[in-house]
Amino acid sequence: MKSGWVDRDAEAIVAEGAKSGIDRDLALRIYTTRLFGRDPKLVLHGGGNTSLKEVMRDRLGADVEVLRVKATGADMAMIDLAGLPAVRLSPLRKLRALGEIGDDELVGIERASLIDPAAANPSVEIMLHAFLPHKFVDHTHATAVLSVIDQPDGDKKCAEVFGGRLAFVPYVMPGFGLAKKAIEVFERAKPSDGLILSKHGIVTYGESAREAYERMIEMVSRAEEFIARRRKTAAAPPRRGTADVAQVAPIVRGACSEKDKTIEGAWRRLVLEFRATDAVLNFINAKDLARLSQAGVVTPDHTIRTKNWPLVLPPPDPAKLADFARVAHDMAGQFAARYHRYFEQHNARVGHIKHELDPLPRVVLVPGLGLFGLGRTKRDAEIAADIAEAWVEGVSDAEAIGRFESISEADMFDCEYWPLEQAKLGTRKEPPLAGQIAAVTGAGGAIGAATAKAFAAAGAEVALLDVNFAAAREQAKTIGPSALPVVCDVTSAASVRAAFDAVASAFGGVDIVVSNAGAAWQGRIGEVDEDVMRKSFELNFYGHQRVAQAAVKIMLAQGTGGCLLFNVSKQAVNPGPNFGPYGIPKAAELALMRQYALDYGADGIRANAVNADRIRSGLLTADMVASRSKARGLSEKDYMSGNLLGREVTADDVAQAFLHQALALKTTADVTTVDGGNIAAAMR
Numbered sequence: 102m103k104s105g106w107v108d109r110d111a112e113a114i115v116a117e118g119a120k121s122g123i124d125r126d127l128a129l130r131i132y133t134t135r136l137f138g139r140d141p142k143l144v145l146h147g148g149g150n151t152s153l154k155e156v157m158r159d160r161l162g163a164d165v166e167v168l169r170v171k172a173t174g175a176d177m178a179m180i181d182l183a184g185l186p187a188v189r190l191s192p193l194r195k196l197r198a199l200g201e202i203g204d205d206e207l208v209g210i211e212r213a214s215l216i217d218p219a220a221a222n223p224s225v226e227i228m229l230h231a232f233l234p235h236k237f238v239d240h241t242h243a244t245a246v247l248s249v250i251d252q253p254d255g256d257k258k259c260a261e262v263f264g265g266r267l268a269f270v271p272y273v274m275p276g277f278g279l280a281k282k283a284i285e286v287f288e289r290a291k292p293s294d295g296l297i298l299s300k301h302g303i304v305t306y307g308e309s310a311r312e313a314y315e316r317m318i319e320m321v322s323r324a325e326e327f328i329a330r331r332r333k334t335a336a337a338p339p340r341r342g343t344a345d346v347a348q349v350a351p352i353v354r355g356a357c358s359e360k361d362k363t364i365e366g367a368w369r370r371l372v373l374e375f376r377a378t379d380a381v382l383n384f385i386n387a388k389d390l391a392r393l394s395q396a397g398v399v400t401p402d403h404t405i406r407t408k409n410w411p412l413v414l415p416p417p418d419p420a421k422l423a424d425f426a427r428v429a430h431d432m433a434g435q436f437a438a439r440y441h442r443y444f445e446q447h448n449a450r451v452g453h454i455k456h457e458l459d460p461l462p463r464v465v466l467v468p469g470l471g472l473f474g475l476g477r478t479k480r481d482a483e484i485a486a487d488i489a490e491a492w493v494e495g496v497s498d499a500e501a502i503g504r505f506e507s508i509s510e511a512d513m514f515d516c517e518y519w520p521l522e523q524a525k526l527g528t529r530k531e532p533p534l535a536g537q538i539a540a541v542t543g544a545g546g547a548i549g550a551a552t553a554k555a556f557a558a559a560g561a562e563v564a565l566l567d568v569n570f571a572a573a574r575e576q577a578k579t580i581g582p583s584a585l586p587v588v589c590d591v592t593s594a595a596s597v598r599a600a601f602d603a604v605a606s607a608f609g610g611v612d613i614v615v616s617n618a619g620a621a622w623q624g625r626i627g628e629v630d631e632d633v634m635r636k637s638f639e640l641n642f643y644g645h646q647r648v649a650q651a652a653v654k655i656m657l658a659q660g661t662g663g664c665l666l667f668n669v670s671k672q673a674v675n676p677g678p679n680f681g682p683y684g685i686p687k688a689a690e691l692a693l694m695r696q697y698a699l700d701y702g703a704d705g706i707r708a709n710a711v712n713a714d715r716i717r718s719g720l721l722t723a724d725m726v727a728s729r730s731k732a733r734g735l736s737e738k739d740y741m742s743g744n745l746l747g748r749e750v751t752a753d754d755v756a757q758a759f760l761h762q763a764l765a766l767k768t769t770a771d772v773t774t775v776d777g778g779n780i781a782a783a784m785r
């Protein structure tokens with residue numbers, strides 16, 4: 102591992118900070134914290150923290166000694182001043198005299214000692230930083246270091262790899278107890294560079310930001326070199342004879358869902374992220390996977406993201422996917438039962454004070470294929486997958502130099518259910534569609550884009566399908582990094598299949614489909630070319646049938662129900678003159694919706710439609726609005742709001758109607774009219 106320190110970059114941050122009164126030490130504290138945060142081999146998703154001790158002026162003008170320490174859960178790669186709250190040091194140091202202190206009391210004292218009372222909560226490892234005397238203290242969960250110290254003889258390996266430069270602190274759960282143990286060891290051994298926290302991580306310190314940082318890099322490099330000399334690299338075995346990710350993911354996702362006991366018809370679902378690097382394939386195809394997979398986490402705080410163990414499934418044979426699904430469901434059930442027993446046993450030990458988290462796996466290993474990270478959002482799934490990859494590397498390398506050994510199950514429970522760890526995940530209320538995946542066709546257009554946005558705002562992960570990929574990508578960008586643009590020509594069965602494979606591979610499946618893509622053709626029905634009718638049917642009827650068929654296949658593989666939503670338009674119920682080529686396939690689409698509701702109701706798959714009219718979109722462009730209103734001698738405003746309510750109907754109104762249908766778990770075969778009121782187009 103090379104030092105990322107660049108004088109020019111460091112000086113640029115110092116100069117920039119000087120403009121807003123940030124002193125040199127603090128600017129360099131920010132700089133090296135960002136350097137740590139940028140390297141996933143050092144720091145992953147909120148693990149690791151840094152601090153600085155300095156004198157600053159408080160609000161009353163007095164000079165006080167403070168500890169600036171990373172805020173809990175802050176991203177080190179992007180850290181700024183707000184991510185390094187300042188806490189008065191002297192009250193923290195006095196705590197050392199206490200035998201024990203409760204979490205709430207400790208957090209209370211920390212908050213009362215903040216210079217800025219509105220600042221973020223400091224890292225859970227604040228006391229470790231406070232007790233060590235050094236100006237700069239850095240702490241990481243570097244993967245290579247974990248491979249060296251997650252061993253039955255971790256203390257010996259520590260001495261062998263780091264010499265006397267790092268002292269070995271036996272395992273204590275993170276928090277106040279660990280800080281006390283660490284300072285005891287420090288004062289006895291007075292190591293020059295830092296500490297090893299057994300089965301947890303590494304601390305380095307120094308009198309300058311650069312010294313502490315470069316000591317970390319040097320120590321991690323030593324661990325890397327020690328491993329590299331012993332590692333046997335084998336080529337990843339080929340993936341022949343294994344089913345595709347797109348086929349397997351919905352089965353895994355369905356197996357790792359649970360019924361919501363409070364709402365009939367609702368499910369608690371997770372989103373998936375797939376990984377299949379050579380390191381992952383070597384690990385999951387290894388002979389001793391059964392032992393290694395159950396050996397536990399590489400550092401305690403990973404348990405809140407991955408739980409203690411992954412679910413391990415058998416290799417999926419593409420010719421026997423039904424068998425695979427049965428086994429996957431059984432094994433996921435066993436996983437949940439084991440998690441429940443683990444919770445009961447350790448909750449009894451601590452006096453029945455904890456509430457059980459959901460028992461669903463967060464990492465699933467599929468031999469021959471790869472690993473899945475699972476989470477309530479795509480982002481959480483990615484984090485679980487990143488941590489699982491670091492775990493694979495940490496365990497593999499530990500085995501290359503000895504035998505991997507984690508903390509005990511009781512210690513894992515204490516970390517998983519430590520309120521200060523759970524606080525890192527935040528306490529925000531979940532949006533109504535959390536864990537669900539929605540695919541919208543025609544998502545590059547006005548109604549499709551508005552619908553994708555409404556579903557994303559309600560917490561769903563969204564895939565934007567459109568024949569015009571650039572338009573879908575443009576709209577996806579406005580939603581966020583997880584929104585997935587996919588090219589999809591609904592007039593081609595192969596294109597629809599490929600698009601739904603892409604959605605299933607990216608998110609693990611699909612729960613809601615808004616079949617919206619369409620275009621209008623006109624012609625007097627007795628004279629219109631048959632070719633025009635066929636073209637319109639290809640898009641406005643068969644397009645919906647292909648999309649619904651592809652979606653239902655995935656929904657049945659998941660076994661957790663689903664929701665098909667169709668944009669049928671007013672023409673389905675109230676034909677316009679010379680509009681038969683458009684209205685007739687739309688009427689057939691309405692019948693299609695009812696047929697899906699009928700044939701798949703028993704599978705929990707609902708089908709509904711929105712009958713919308715006169716929306717500014719690709720079917721009713723600004724030019725058309727101008728010419729039609731002019732032809733009728735109306736202003737554009739009056740033309741657009743020519744309905745019973747006298748209100749213009751927008752793409753957002755249609756989007757909200759689709760969202761309402763997605764949320765109405767007891768509603769199927771329904772048509773919701775969104776047209777401001779038109780008796781001729783009313784359903785009954």
Ligand SMILES: [Zn+2]
Pocket residue numbers: 148149226240241242275301302
């Ligand atoms: Zn730590």
